[in-house]
Amino acid sequence: MPKTCFILNPAAGPSRRLDLPGLIARHFGALEADYEIRLTQFAGHAVELARQAAADGFRVVVAVGGDGTVNEVGRGLLGTDAALGIVPQGSGNGLARHLHVPLALPAALRRLARPSFSRMDVGVLNGHPFFCTAGLGFDAHVSRHFAEAGSRGVSTYLRVTLREYRRYRPVAVRADLNGQVLETDCYVLAFANASQYGNNAYIAPRADLRDGLLDVCLIDALPLGRALRVSLGMALGNLPQTRAAEYFQVPRGSVVARAPLGFHVDGDYLGDATEFAVELLPLALAVAV
The missing domain is CATH 3.40.50.10330 (Probable inorganic polyphosphate/atp-NAD kinase; domain 1)
Known part of the structure; x- marks a missing residue:
């Protein structure tokens, strides 16, 4: 032992x-x-x-x-x-x-x-390591207000998400995903090392901790109909098949936002910025599982 x-x-x-x-x-x-x-x-x-x-x-x-x-x-x-x-x-x-x-x-x-011992990839967003997910936009916005809610749990998270959904507006960004340049609005730009945020909410169900790539999920807008498809797709683990989000697999990327944009790593809100750099460190951490 x-x-x-x-x-x-x-x-x-x-x-x-x-x-x-x-x-x-x-x-x-x-x-x-x-x-x-x-x-x-x-x-x-x-x-x-x-x-x-x-x-x-x-x-x-x-x-x-x-x-x-x-x-x-x-x-x-x-x-x-x-x-x-x-x-x-x-x-x-x-x-x-x-x-x-x-x-x-x-x-x-x-x-x-x-x-059993193995190794896993580690992501880094603006110098902050993450092991599960990191992201810009609405998920970071929700993380900020969830931390201020005074209580934890799924019910609090859902309540905060529904309340802030009515208030949040996307931000225009220029994203360079390992050489592929996108000019787009950003409602959510999630960098997934693992498949889910938690509570079996699968933002990137095909993510692999050992493939040397980040699964990037882009949602440029979230009108009500698409929001329902995204929610159901995350719950069922088939969000890529719904075509409610766009996916990329990259080892690194950068983002420039037109206005300050909130970001989080592993669910912890870290603040707002207008420039972001993300990369993956292959097999950088040993795990006991």
């Missing part, structure tokens, strides 16, 4: 209502495993804890939390020999779902006790 460090975000999802350290001790302690649990104390702390855990010789460093915690732990492990593990405890759990990590805590821990 690999030496394992659990980095736990006590504020993520159901974590606030569970004795996660006790449950981890019950499962890993019974196996006489070599493990530690380290708790995050502030935003960005998991990056530091993951980097230190790798330096301390842990073979597997486990993000116990949501997509934000996974992103921080993954960032801390870039350039190290340690592998990322996931115990999903967030609202969306996008990367965990793509990797088929069990959502039930006991099953996720059993899987980590005897993991």
